[in-house]
Amino acid sequence: MITRRDLVRAVSRERRVADWVVSERVQELAIVDELRGLVRRETRTRLGLVLHVDSALGRGTARVAIDATEGTASTVVLRALSLATAAVGPTWKSVPPAAPARVDVIDPALVKTNLEEAAHAIVKFNRDGATVRSRGTVLREQVEIQAKSGFREAWAASELRVDALVIAGERSLELVREARKLGDLIDAQRSDSMPQAVTTALTDLRSLESAGATPRATGSDELDLVLATDAMLHGDGLGVWNVFAVQADAALERQGLTRYRIGAPIVPGATQVAEPLTISSDGAIDHALRSAPVGEEGDAIRKFVLVDRGVSAGLALTMREAALRGRDPNGGIRNLVIGPGLWDGAPVRRTIEIRRLRALSIDRYTGNASLEIALAFDDGKAFTGGTVRLDLIAALSRARRKVADKQQVLRRGAYIGPPAVLIERVELLS
C-alpha cells in the first residue's frame, strides 16, 4: 500500500526532479438517500503527485492521481518522471511558497461526529408538511500537502450537499444546496437554508399550476429582465457569473481568446454606468464552499479582483501562469464576491422576472448565453417557456444589482453578492 510518506521518500530520492508536491486526501463520506431508502458509507484515500523536471529544453510537468493501494511508490515516481520528461514546455521556475490563508473549512460540529447521523440530520430538516424526498451527502476529509521546498500544510474540511425533489400536486422541482456547515443547510432562520428553499419551491410550484404560455415575443426596446436568485445561480451555484470566471482564465487570456484584456473595460461603456461592476475572488472566507488554505500544488490562495468598477483587473494565476508572468500565484478562481448594488427592486418599464430556469448555456468564447425559462412573471402573471438570449458580459456589466434585505448580501455556496439583478432591454423569444 502506497502511503504519502513512501511517495515523499521516493520522489525526494530522484535527483532529476526539480520540484514536487505531494497531496493526500483521506475522505469519509456518508450518503442518506430517502428516495431509494439507502445509506451509503465510503472511505477513500487519494494521493496526488505533481512533479517538475527541468532540462535544457524547458520544464516538463506530470500530474498523477493515485487511487489504488497496490504497487510501490518508486514505480509511481518513475512513471511520473517518464511522463514529465516526455512533456517538456517553456522554462519556468517554481515560486517560493507563501503563507497559507488562515481560513476554517470544517464545521466544528462535524469534527468528530458520526457522519451517518449528520447525513440523516440534513435530510430530516423541517419541511412544514411539504412532500420532499431528499438525498444528503456529508464529506469529511483530512488534507495534507507537502512540497520539496519544505512547505507542509494540513487541514480538515467538510462538505455537505442536499439534493431534494419537492412535490406539490402533479408537479415537482429539484433543489440542490451545498455548504460546509450543517447549520447553513438546516437552520430555518437562515435565508438560504433548505427549509426556506422548500418554502420558495412550494410557492413556485403553485405558480406553475396556473402558469400560462410564453407572452408574445417582443422587440428588445420594450422589456427589462430581472433574474431572481435561483435563476441567476442556475446550475453549479455560480450561474450567470461563471462567464467572468472563464474570462479570467490566464491561459485563455494569453492566447487572445478572452473578450477583454487586463486594464481594459470589460465592454465599451462599462465604467460609465450608474453601478459599475466589481467582482473579486476570495478563497479565504471561513466556511465558504471554495475556500482552502492552499491550492492543490501548494500555491497560495489570495483574494484578488477580477473586475474593478467595470475594468478588467485580474486573472486566475496558477503556479505556472504566475511564474511565466513574473507574478505571485493566487490560487485561481475561488468564491466569487459580487459588489453590492443600489437598485431598490422597483421596475422602470415592462419587466419580466425570471424565477427559475430550465437550462442555461453560456458560450465560453463569446459570453453569449441562452436562458430557457421554467417560471417567470410578466406583470404578476406567471408563465412558463420561452428563451432569452444575452451577451452576458455586456448585460451583467450594465445590470443593476438589487440591494439585499437588511443590508445583508446573499451567501449561497461559492456565491456572495446581491440576490437579484435587473437587465434592461432584452429580447424574449417564444
Added chain:
Amino acid sequence: MNRRELLGGLGVASASTLLWALGCSGTQKPTSVVAEAVADRDSVRTWLREAVSRLRAVFPTVHALAVERLRSTAASDVLGTGLAHARRDGVVLVVRDEAGLWREQVSSDLTRQGVANAVRALVGTSRKTVSIDFGPVPPASEVPRSFTDGELRNRVEAITRKRVDSRVVYGVSLLDIEDTWVFSIAPGRDLEHRARRVRQSVIRAAWNGPRPVVGSVERGWVGKLVDPRALGESDAERATEFALEMMTPAPFPDGRHTVLLDPSVTASLVDAGVRALLTTAAARRPEVQRGIAIGGTVASPLLTVIDDPTTRGSYGSFTFDDEGELAAPLTLIDKGRLTGVLGDRVGGGRGRGLRAGHVGAVEPSPSHLRVVAGPTPHGDLRDDGFLIEGALGAIVDPGTTRVVIAAARARVIKGGKPTGHVFPDVELVGDLGLLFGSVTGVSSDSERFDLRDERDGEPRWRSVEAPWLRIPLGDAKQPGVVRARQQAGLK
C-alpha cells in the same frame, strides 16, 4: 500560441481525457510495459465470498462487487505526445436489512484487510458466517493483451504524422484505453468479467471569423486494441473538412422547416430523452409518471428503440449489471408504443442498475441504445428543408418534455439535394413527444456513437446506434422550430 492553453481554451477536452502535450523534444524513454492488473483472481474471489458469508449471517440480502480499473490515455499533436496512466480499485458491499433499508459500504482498498474492514463497518463485531452455495466459479475471462508506452505512442501518432492543412490552427489525436475487471458475488451467483474499452478521437480546430470551430471524429469499441472501427487518415481528413467548411454568412431563417436529423443528432435526442424520461428514477417525478404509461403511444409507429447491452463490441455493453443481473435486451419503444423503462433493483426494476466506474452510487442507466433502422436510404429521405448535422448536446426538461438540441451545422436541401449553403450553430427546440410523434421517415443506414462522461469523478460508458430521421416541423402538431444559436442581439 501555447498548445496546452489552446486546448483548454477550446474546451475540447476534460482534464480526465486529455493530456497536456507540451513538447516534442524530450528524450525518448525506454518503453515499459503498462502495469498489469495486480489483484490475483482467486484471492479477490476468496475475500468477496468470505465477506458475503459473514454479511449473510446478519442480513437477508447481500451482494459484493469489486473492480480493478486501469486507464491509459495518450494525446499527440504536431509538437509531441503525452501519456497518462491511472488506476482505480474499489469494493462495494451492499446489504438490505429486514426493515428494507439498503446499506452500502464502499472502499478503495481492494485488499484482504480492506474488504474485512468494510465488512466490519456493516456487521460490527459479529464473527458469524453462514455456508453459502455460490455456484460454480466462472471460467477465467480472457486477459486483455498488454501493451507498451511505445505502442500507445505509435498508435496515437499514426494519425498526426500526416501533414495538416495550414489553415488548421490546432490538431490532436487521442487514444483512451480502459481495462476493467469486475467481480459480482452473491448467494447463488458468482460472476466475473474483464473488458477493454477503447476510444479514439481526432480533433481539428480552425478560425471561422471571430471564433474557433472544432471538427472532430470519435469512435469507441469494446474488444482488442486493433479494431475495424479504429480511426485512420480519412477520419482525420473528415475532421479537417468539418473545421474548415465555409459557412453561409447570411442569418439563419428561423422557422418550422422540414428537417432531416443526421445520426449524431438523432443519437443525442434519443440518449437525452431516455435518460430524462424512461428510467425508474425519472418516474419519481409526478409529471414524468403521468406522461409515461406502459402501452401508451409516445412516438411515431416508425420508431422502435431498444436498449441492448449484449450488442457485441459496443462501448456500452456489459455481461452483467452492477447489481449482478445478467445482461438482456430491453425494448423501450415498440413501433411507437412504450413497452419498458430502465430500472434498477431499488427503483423496482432490474437489469440496468449501473454504477459510475462500478463504484459510484447505483442508478438506472442505458447501455447500448439502438433505434431500429427503417427501409429507406437516408439520401431518399431528403425533402426541401435542412439537414441538421453535428450534435453538440441536448437538454430535456423532464417536467415539460421540452428539448433543446444544439447542432454544428444546418445544410440547405432543395429538390432532394444539398444546395451548398451551410449555416453554423443552430438548435432544434420543441416537445420531445411531439418530435418523436412527427417522424415521417427513418433511414435504413445507421451510425454508432460512443459516449463517456463522468459522475463524481467516475466514468460512465454508453453507446447509441441511430439512423437519420425526417421530421416536418410545420405539420399539424407543430412539434418544434429550428433557429440560430447565436445571440439575437442586445440593443
